[in-house]
Amino acid sequence: xxxxxxxxxxxxxxxxxxxAWAIVGLSAPHPGLSAATEEGQPKSSALSEPEKNVGIKIxxxxxxxxxxxxxxxxxxxxxxxxxxxxxxxxxxYLLDGKTGKTLPVPxxxxxxxxxxxxxxxxxxxxxxxxxNPNRMVKEGSSVSLxxxxxxKDGIVVDSSGAAPVTAGNPALQKxxxxxxx
Numbered sequence: 001x002x003x004x005x006x007x008x009x010x011x012x013x014x015x016x017x018x019x020a021w022a023i024v025g026l027s028a029p030h031p032g033l034s035a036a037t038e039e040g041q042p043k044s045s046a047l048s049e050p051e052k053n054v055g056i057k058i059x060x061x062x063x064x065x066x067x068x069x070x071x072x073x074x075x076x077x078x079x080x081x082x083x084x085x086x087x088x089x090x091x092x093y094l095l096d097g098k099t100g101k102t103l104p105v106p107x108x109x110x111x112x113x114x115x116x117x118x119x120x121x122x123x124x125x126x127x128x129x130x131x132n133p134n135r136m137v138k139e140g141s142s143v144s145l146x147x148x149x150x151x152k153d154g155i156v157v158d159s160s161g162a163a164p165v166t167a168g169n170p171a172l173q174k175x176x177x178x179x180x181x
Contacts, residue, residue: 054150055081059125061143062158067135070094070103070157072128072145079120086126088116090148094130097142097153103130 051057055078064071072094076082084090092114094103105114105128114128137143137157144153 051077051152053081054085055079055120056085058145058152058155060158061155063132063135063137063139064129067138068132069106070130070132070137070143072130072155073125074128075125076120076122079122082120083118085147085150086115086117086120087148088112088114092128092145092147094137094155095144095146096137097144099136101136103132103137103143105129106131 055076057075057077059073059075061070061072063069074085076086092105095101096103105112107113115126117126120126139157139159141157142153143155143157144151145155
C-alpha cells in the first residue's frame with residue numbers, strides 16, 4: 001500500500017517535471033549534435049524528400065522519462081516551409097512500424113507537450129514529446145512521424161544513454177539505496 005503511494009508521487013513528480021520542461025521550451029540539441037555549419041547555416045545535405053518538402057531535418061528520437069515518453073528533436077532548415085510542421089492546429093503523432101499503434105503528443109492542463117510557433121527560426125532545434133505507454137517502442141525500433149499531411153517513415157529510435165530500468169533498480173532510485181522504506 002505504501003509502495004503504491006510512493007510510486008504515485010514519483011510518477012507525479014516525473015510528469016510535472018516533464019511538463020515544466022516542455023513548457024519552458026528547451027530547444028538545445030542533445031550533447032554532441034551539431035546544429036549548424038561553420039557559416040551558421042543549417043546542414044541540409046542529408047535531408048530526405050519529405051523533410052525537404054516541409055523544411056525540417058529530424059535530428060534525433062530518443063526515449064526519456066524511463067522509456068515512458070519519446071523525445072523528438074528536429075531542426076528548421078526552411079522557416080517558411082516549416083510553418084506547417086510547427087502549427088499547433090496540426091495533429092502530431094508517431095506510428096509504430098511494428099504494431100501499427102499511434103503514439104500521441106500528451107496534452108496537459110498547460111497545453112500540448114510540443115513546441116509550436118508561427119515564426120520558425122532557421123537553424124533552431126525544436127522538440128516534441130510523445131507518450132510511449134508500457135515502453136512499447138524500444139531503442140532500435142522504427143517509427144513514422146505524422147504531422148498534418150507530412151509523413152516521415154523510417155525514423156529509428158536512438159539510445160537514450162540512460163541506465164536501463166529493471167524491477168530491482170527503479171529509474172529514480174539513488175545509488176546505494178536498499179529500496180526499503
